[in-house]
Amino acid sequence: MNVLPYTPESYQLMHDGAITLARVESNGIRIDTEYLRKTARRLTRRIDHLSQKIQESEVVQTWKTKFKGRFNLNSLDQLGAVLFEEMGFESDQRTATGKHKTDEDSLSRINHPFIQDYLKIKTLNKTLNTYVLGIRREVVNGLIHPFFNLHLVTTFRSSSDSPNFQNIPVRDPIIGKLIRQAFIPRSGHRLVEADFSGIEVSVAACYHKDPRMMEYLEDKTKDMHRDMAMQCYMLPLEELTPTKGDKEDTKRCKNIRYCGKNAFVFPEFYGSYYPDRARELWNYISSMDLKKRDGTSLLVHLREQGIRELGDLDPTQKPRRGTMELHIQQVEKDFWEKRFPIYDAWKKKWVKAYIQDGFMRMLTGFICQGYLKRNEIINYAVQGSAFHCLLWSLIRLQRKLDKHRMKALIIGQIHDSIVSDVPDEELNDFLELSREVMVDDLKDAWDWIITPINIEAEVTPVDGNWFQKAEMTIG
DNA sequence: GCCCACCGCGCG
DNA sequence: AAAGCGCGCGGTGGGC
Numbered sequence: 001m002n003v004l005p006y007t008p009e010s011y012q013l014m015h016d017g018a019i020t021l022a023r024v025e026s027n028g029i030r031i032d033t034e035y036l037r038k039t040a041r042r043l044t045r046r047i048d049h050l051s052q053k054i055q056e057s058e059v060v061q062t063w064k065t066k067f068k069g070r071f072n073l074n075s076l077d078q079l080g081a082v083l084f085e086e087m088g089f090e091s092d093q094r095t096a097t098g099k100h101k102t103d104e105d106s107l108s109r110i111n112h113p114f115i116q117d118y119l120k121i122k123t124l125n126k127t128l129n130t131y132v133l134g135i136r137r138e139v140v141n142g143l144i145h146p147f148f149n150l151h152l153v154t155t156f157r158s159s160s161d162s163p164n165f166q167n168i169p170v171r172d173p174i175i176g177k178l179i180r181q182a183f184i185p186r187s188g189h190r191l192v193e194a195d196f197s198g199i200e201v202s203v204a205a206c207y208h209k210d211p212r213m214m215e216y217l218e219d220k221t222k223d224m225h226r227d228m229a230m231q232c233y234m235l236p237l238e239e240l241t242p243t244k245g246d247k248e249d250t251k252r253c254k255n256i257r258y259c260g261k262n263a264f265v266f267p268e269f270y271g272s273y274y275p276d277r278a279r280e281l282w283n284y285i286s287s288m289d290l291k292k293r294d295g296t297s298l299l300v301h302l303r304e305q306g307i308r309e310l311g312d313l314d315p316t317q318k319p320r321r322g323t324m325e326l327h328i329q330q331v332e333k334d335f336w337e338k339r340f341p342i343y344d345a346w347k348k349k350w351v352k353a354y355i356q357d358g359f360m361r362m363l364t365g366f367i368c369q370g371y372l373k374r375n376e377i378i379n380y381a382v383q384g385s386a387f388h389c390l391l392w393s394l395i396r397l398q399r400k401l402d403k404h405r406m407k408a409l410i411i412g413q414i415h416d417s418i419v420s421d422v423p424d425e426e427l428n429d430f431l432e433l434s435r436e437v438m439v440d441d442l443k444d445a446w447d448w449i450i451t452p453i454n455i456e457a458e459v460t461p462v463d464g465n466w467f468q469k470a471e472m473t474i475g
Numbered sequence: 476g477c478c479c480a481c482c483g484c485g486c487g
Numbered sequence: 488a489a490a491g492c493g494c495g496c497g498g499t500g501g502g503c
Contacts, residue, residue, distance in 0.1 A: 074498060076482070095482070103483055126484065129497060155493060157487090164495045167486035175485090200487085200492095270491040315490075379492040383487090387493095415487045415493090478503085487493080 010365035010388075014150055017391045020398050020410075021148040021158075027409045028143030029165070030421070032182050032465070036136045039178060043128040050121050059114040062086050074125070076102040079118075083110060105283075123175070131169065131179045138163045148413060150391075155384040156366045157415065158391070165412045165419075168466075176467065183466035185421050186409075191460040192427070193469060194434045195417030196389065202451040203386040204269065206363060208346035209450070212339055217451045229260025231331050232281050233290070233298050234305045249293060256298075259284045264328075268335060271375035275313040278328040282310045351377050363448045364388040389453075390416055392445065393438045400433050424462045431457055431472065 006014070051073060054060055063082045064071045072078060080100035083089045089110050093101035100106075104122075107115050138144045146165035148158050160166040168183075169175040185191045196202075198217075201224075205213045216224045226240050233256060240257065242250040263280040284290060290298040302324070311325025319326035336344040354360050354377045359369035364385045372380070394413055401408055408430050412419040418438075422430045438455045458469040 072499080075500085077499070097481070099482085101482090122483090126497080130485070130495095134496075153493065157493065159494050161495060164486085167484090167495070169485060171486080267491055271489090272491045273489085276491075374489070375492065383493060387487095417487090476503105479501085481499085483496105483498090485494105485496090 005367045005369070007361075007365035007367075010156075010362075013364065013388060013391060013395075014156075016395045018150055020395045021150065021413070023398065024394075024410050024412065025145050025147060027411050027421070028140075028145040029411045029419075030142055030184050030186055031135060031139050031144055032184050033136060033139055033142065036132055036139075036182050039182070040128060040132045040136070043124055043132060043178075047121055047124045047128065050117055050124070054114055054117045054121075057114040057117075059083070059087065059112065059118075073121070083107075127169070127175050127178060132182075135163050135179075135182065146412065155368070155380045155387075156362070156364075157383060157387040158413065160412075166414050180467035181465045185460060185463065188462060189421050189423050190427060190462055190464065191466055191469065192408075192420045192422045192430060192434075193417050193458045194420075194431075194438065194455055195414075195458075196386075196438065197454040197456055199389055199416045199453075200382055200386045201269075202449075202453065203363070203389065204343075204382045205451050206385075206448055207350070207381060208343045210340050210342035210346070213343060214451065223257075225261035225265055226257045227260075228264050228331075228335070229257045231334075232260055232264050232328065233285075234302065234307075234327070235292070235298075239292055243293075252291065252293070255288050256290055259288065259290065264331075268332065270379055274319075274329040274332045275311075275315055275325060277332065278311060278323075278325040279313055281328065282324050347378050350381070362388075363446075387415055389438075389442060389446075389449075390418070393442055394418055396437045396441055397434060400437060401430075404429070404433075406430070427459070431459075 059082060060073075063078065066082060066086055067078055070078075077099070080102045084091050084100045089112075091100050091106060091109075093106045095101055104119060107119060135144060138146075144163060144165075146160050147162050148160050148165075150156075150158055152159045158166075169179050183191065201213075202217060205217055213224075216222045229235070230237060230240055235256070240253050242253045259281060263284055264277055267277060267280070285298045285302075292298065292301055306322055307324055307327055308322045309324070311319050311323030313325055319329055350360070351374055354372065359367055360377065360381055361367050362381045362385045366384055366388070368380050368384075390413065394410065397418065398410055401410070406426050406429065408420055408422040408426050410418060410420050418434070420430065434457065435455060439453050443449050443453060457472045459472045460466060460468045460470075
């Protein structure tokens with residue numbers, strides 16, 4: 001049986017959302033085109049220089065001999081053939097269609113000086129082509145006008161294109177700085193980014209209502225990501241509690257916590273399982289240089305705890321003793337059976353109901369149907385409703401800005417955050433309005449939100465740029 | 476010259 | 488029993 005994919009209230013949200021986002025698109029985002037021009041030149045020079053350098057490498061020599069006139073440094077197919085068929089490097093990693101994988105993870109296992117330079121060139125090319133040139137191409141009268149679509153995504157989230165404003169680099173500080181310096185406020189303004197903290201975790205909790213998760217969300221002294229990082233890396237709490245005023249140590253703790261969050265907690269929520277978790281947690285130790293306060297690598301620390309190697313990661317074999325694989329298998333079991341059994345039970349119940357009914361209804365009234373995999377059934381409801389919290393807030397914020405005849409402009413949206421271009425003199429009012437809408441009004445409007453909602457705001461200096469955003473506490 | 480599948484990678 | 492969710496974009500390589 002087919003069901004209308006929306007209820008009247010969810011239809012209204014899409015309708016109001018489309019109208020408000022049209023205004024956001026029309027406002028546009030100011031771009032420093034002169035900076036982009038210079039950056040393009042600099043990047044091009046660096047790429048040329050590095051490309052020159054690797055010409056001497058035996059890999060390129062072999063490559064040219066094999067492919068002659070067809071030689072193309074950007075061809076990953078050719079690179080795979082050179083490395084794995086010609087030069088005899090081992091790889092058991094294959095793509096869905098059976099080709100050798102040539103992503104960063106696979107390539108970095110190859111011990112050859114060429115690889116580092118090649119990966120560097122790849123990153124610089126991506127930065128230049130997708131971001132510097134891609135953004136500059138879209139500038140009209142000093143502004144870009146990214147589209148924010150509401151009709152494309154299966155989960156009823158939004159997407160953005162031309163250019164995509166939802167994937168601007170930020171995780172790599174060097175690349176993030178390079179690109180974000182091009183995003184600037186209008187004269188006398190600041191850029192303000194207001195985002196929900198952990199909205200997907202909160203929304204998920206509104207579905208499953210696991211009491212242990214509720215404790216984590218309600219008690220600000222508790223920290224799930226930190227706790228899981230402790231358990232995964234077998235560290236005492238003390239090792240994850242930064243020494244006050246010590247910036248270096250704060251960063252060390254932050255990095256370990258980051259790995260707990262992004263290599264264990266979120267992937268587990270999305271449906272990953274222990275072999276992949278063990279591998280990523282293990283790789284992060286070297287790539288992020290994770291260490292204890294006294295400077296010993298977590299690899300050494302784990303060895304002292306009896307974990308000497310990663311393991312075979314073969315799902316048909318039982319993990320061996322003394323491996324990270326076995327340890328993380330146990331952490332995973334504890335995670336779902338002991339820590340969050342109610343969450344676990346909800347997942348099973350939710351999937352069973354979907355298979356029985358043929359559709360699911362989100363807390364925001366949107367309806368998903370069709371042939372979905374287990375992980376999709378679990379994740380769609382959470383991802384969609386989390387975004388609807390943002391969309392509802394964006395609509396409401398625009399109404400309040402209009403009502404108060406403010407000059408602040410909403411210029412973009414990134415799934416759980418709102419980006420605005422705000423005159424300096426309106427800053428305090430704007431931040432207060434944002435808090436009012438995203439925290440108070442939202443909870444008043446939707447009584448299914450049974451968890452605390454928190455937001456953070458990051459603000460740039462007047463006439464600064466997006467890279468200079470810094471956190472501002474607004475409750 | 477255009478279209479498409481695939482791969483890889485940027486973000487939440 | 489299965490085993491990471493959602494996007495957009497750039498490049499290659501093949502087909503028309």
